[in-house]
Amino acid sequence: MSTDNTDTNQRILTYPEAVREATLQEMERDDGVIVMGIGVDDPKAIYGTTAGLQERFGEDRVFDTPLSEDGMTGMAIGAAQMGLRPIHVHIRMDFVLLAMNQLINVAAKNLYTFGGAAPVPIVVRSYIGRSWGQGPQHSQALHSMFMHVPGLRVVAPSNPYDAKGALIASIRDNNPVMFVEHRLLSDSTSHVPEEPYALPFGKARVQQQGSDITIIGISYMAVEAYRAAQYLKEVGVSAEVIDPVSLSPLDLETILASVAKTGRLLVVDNGWLTCGASAEILASVAENVESPVSLKRMGFAPVTCPTTPGLEQGFYPNAQTIAVMANQMVQGKSADWVPDEIGATEATEFRGPF
Amino acid sequence: MPDPEVIQDLYRSMLRIRGVEQRISDIYWDDKIKSPVHLSIGQEAVAAGVCQTLEPKDVVFGTYRGHHVYLAKGGDMNAMVAELYGKVTGCARGKGGSMHLIDLEHGVSGTSAVVGTTIANAVGAAYASKLKKMGIVIVVFFGDGAVDEGVYHESLNFAALKNLPIVFICENNGYAVHSPILSRRNSDNICEHARVYGVTAERIEGNDVIAINERVGKAVAAIRSGESGPHLLEIMTYRWMEHVGPGEDFNLGYRTPDERAPWTDSDQIDGLRGQIADDVVTRIDAEVLAEIDAAFEFAENSPFPEPEELYAHVYG
Numbered sequence: 208m209s210t211d212n213t214d215t216n217q218r219i220l221t222y223p224e225a226v227r228e229a230t231l232q233e234m235e236r237d238d239g240v241i242v243m244g245i246g247v248d249d250p251k252a253i254y255g256t257t258a259g260l261q262e263r264f265g266e267d268r269v270f271d272t273p274l275s276e277d278g279m280t281g282m283a284i285g286a287a288q289m290g291l292r293p294i295h296v297h298i299r300m301d302f303v304l305l306a307m308n309q310l311i312n313v314a315a316k317n318l319y320t321f322g323g324a325a326p327v328p329i330v331v332r333s334y335i336g337r338s339w340g341q342g343p344q345h346s347q348a349l350h351s352m353f354m355h356v357p358g359l360r361v362v363a364p365s366n367p368y369d370a371k372g373a374l375i376a377s378i379r380d381n382n383p384v385m386f387v388e389h390r391l392l393s394d395s396t397s398h399v400p401e402e403p404y405a406l407p408f409g410k411a412r413v414q415q416q417g418s419d420i421t422i423i424g425i426s427y428m429a430v431e432a433y434r435a436a437q438y439l440k441e442v443g444v445s446a447e448v449i450d451p452v453s454l455s456p457l458d459l460e461t462i463l464a465s466v467a468k469t470g471r472l473l474v475v476d477n478g479w480l481t482c483g484a485s486a487e488i489l490a491s492v493a494e495n496v497e498s499p500v501s502l503k504r505m506g507f508a509p510v511t512c513p514t515t516p517g518l519e520q521g522f523y524p525n526a527q528t529i530a531v532m533a534n535q536m537v538q539g540k541s542a543d544w545v546p547d548e549i550g551a552t553e554a555t556e557f558r559g560p561f
Numbered sequence: 562m563p564d565p566e567v568i569q570d571l572y573r574s575m576l577r578i579r580g581v582e583q584r585i586s587d588i589y590w591d592d593k594i595k596s597p598v599h600l601s602i603g604q605e606a607v608a609a610g611v612c613q614t615l616e617p618k619d620v621v622f623g624t625y626r627g628h629h630v631y632l633a634k635g636g637d638m639n640a641m642v643a644e645l646y647g648k649v650t651g652c653a654r655g656k657g658g659s660m661h662l663i664d665l666e667h668g669v670s671g672t673s674a675v676v677g678t679t680i681a682n683a684v685g686a687a688y689a690s691k692l693k694k695m696g697i698v699i700v701v702f703f704g705d706g707a708v709d710e711g712v713y714h715e716s717l718n719f720a721a722l723k724n725l726p727i728v729f730i731c732e733n734n735g736y737a738v739h740s741p742i743l744s745r746r747n748s749d750n751i752c753e754h755a756r757v758y759g760v761t762a763e764r765i766e767g768n769d770v771i772a773i774n775e776r777v778g779k780a781v782a783a784i785r786s787g788e789s790g791p792h793l794l795e796i797m798t799y800r801w802m803e804h805v806g807p808g809e810d811f812n813l814g815y816r817t818p819d820e821r822a823p824w825t826d827s828d829q830i831d832g833l834r835g836q837i838a839d840d841v842v843t844r845i846d847a848e849v850l851a852e853i854d855a856a857f858e859f860a861e862n863s864p865f866p867e868p869e870e871l872y873a874h875v876y877g
């Protein structure tokens with residue numbers, strides 16, 4: 208899972224380029240892979256992730272769908288049963304909610320219900336996230352709801368390298384996979400090898416080693432957590448930063464090993480806390496640690512996401528609030544250090560919803 | 562020929578919508594409006610023509626492309642512009658933004674950013690109106706894309722089954738985002754479908770505000786008198802601007818300026834202006850401009866919500 212630093216070319220791609228490359232390479236490898244969804248053949252090509260695929264593979268393998276999320280999800284399931292490997296793309300996770308019956312009652316259930324006879328190899332790509340006035344129905348991150356359901360895999364890579372490897376693994380996997388992309392990661396770049404590679408499910412990435420506290424950041428919060436860890440150096444706090452990448456299954460082993468070392472765990476989710484991924488991680492850690500650890504979590508405020516910028520600012524954790532919380536966990540509640548905000552511009556510079 | 566007063570009302574209504582949205586488009590790059598806007602410029606005739614036939618107590622339901630419906634039904638302009646600015650004086654206290662307008666006092670139900678959603682909600686409102694004998698007619702606006710959704714079909718079926726006082730207004734602007742209608746359905750048969758469910762349906766061509774006004778007026782009257790159940794009007798119209806955002810989008814290549822030309826040439830605002838005496842036009846234009854100036858000033862000068870508002874309204 209570690210970045211291939213032996214590649215001296217250090218080929219750099221953006222997140223959408225990595226997603227596109229994974230899709231393209233898998234479509235070349237297996238002619239059963241199809242890409243469908245509202246706007247996949249659109250001039251804006253889902254942030255560029257599907258650009259040129261229709262020209263390359265034809266309208267039968269890459270197609271726009273009617274605005275029929277429920278029916279089209281059922282259709283993807285039926286196609287998968289007959290040997291295709293559909294990738295169903297949604298420009299907002301909010302729209303996946305129209306397809307919950309097919310996803311939860313059918314896709315997640317079929318393999319088990321039919322005693323192993325009916326696998327459903329589909330990938331559901333959907334975008335979550337903040338950005339600029341998206342408000343109540345265009346910003347929801349509901350990965351935790353999907354984690355709740357046995358039979359679904361959930362992955363939420365936070366960098367292009369992991370996105371490519373996790374998408375290839377998702378396409379090759381025989382289970383329904385919720386592949387969660389955060390809009391603010393669209394401009395992120397990293398080294399991405401050209402050769403196809405699959406990341407194993409259930410393997411976390413340790414982004415930075417540290418000894419005082421473990422900070423887990425989910426999806427885009429992996430970026431904010433990493434930034435927070437850089438801030439924390441200023442006050443001598445050494446943070447270990449972990450991106451789970453795969454939420455279901457979860458790499459508890461890596462998390463427990465880290466917590467055994469640091470004795471403190473802060474989970475920062477890009478989502479609500481109640482019954483959420485953060486709750487799941489903390490509970491699993493609490494159940495499995497040998498000696499007591501200090502546990503905390505951060506995530507969305509327990510409210511609907513407001514549209515107005517000032518309130519929206521208070522809705523999300525950020526590197527600053529994460530650093531303050533982590534510092535207090537290490538130095539005690541009275542620590543009143545607040546780092547100067549630097550760098551983080553995705554949220555403020557993002558323009559427009561597409 | 563409609564009454565001159567109706568012509569003036571329709572003209573004023575369309576001009577208010579055009580004027581506000583043009584202003585939004587002009588100032589958008591200042592970044593004071595921090596929420597996506599789906600402009601209805603070019604489609605004003607639909608909202609104006611329909612809403613002119615309604616009584617204040619009637620209730621309209623709409624979508625993220627809802628400025629025109631909100632304004633035409635009598636929604637408060639100050640509160641709408643303030644909402645776009647994210648100000649606490651906005652119609653949803655800044656929490657909703659452009660896609661979530663509401664003005665219950667004037668019969669504007671809250672709009673949704675998820676396609677198809679409010680169609681079923683409107684049917685529920687019509688059910689309540691009938692059950693409680695409120696005499697309220699419900700009108701729901703949605704796009705040609707929404708008819709792809711299952712909920713649209715389920716809603717039409719139920720409305721016909723229960724003979725509900727509802728008018729379905731399909732604003733057919735030919736596209737769902739950038740997908741033309743015939744890339745999403747086998748044929749151009751929205752009205753035919755509706756009739757099969759038992760909904761009286763007709764298409765109105767050419768974005769013609771007078772035709773819209775007359776024909777919707779007849780449908781509303783028939784529903785109000787109890788003579789008939791649900792109606793669907795498929796109104797052919799055209800979105801002049803990009804799907805979302807303040808500008809044009811011909812650079813994307815999915816449509817051409819030539820395709821738009823007949824729609825701008827038959828601009829309904831210009832058309833009605835020619836039918837109204839010059840001095841009246843001058844007066845209406847000045848009044849509308851003043852109203853718009855005041856609304857933007859109101860929004861500019863209004864405060865943002867206090868931070869504690871983040872936690873308000875989660876439960877009632």
Ligand SMILES: Cc1ncc(C[n+]2csc(CCOP(=O)(O)OP(=O)(O)O)c2C)c(N)n1
Pocket residue numbers: 245274276302305626674675676677703704705706707708734736737738804
């Ligand atoms: C359920 C759902 N799916 C997809 C979207 C994304 N989306 C927003 S507007 C739109 C097109 C809708 O087209 P139409 O109903 O014709 O309305 P128009 O925008 O043309 O007014 C789409 C696909 C959405 N908001 N909701």
Ligand SMILES: [Mg+2]
Pocket residue numbers: 704705706732733734735736737738
């Ligand atoms: Mg449309």
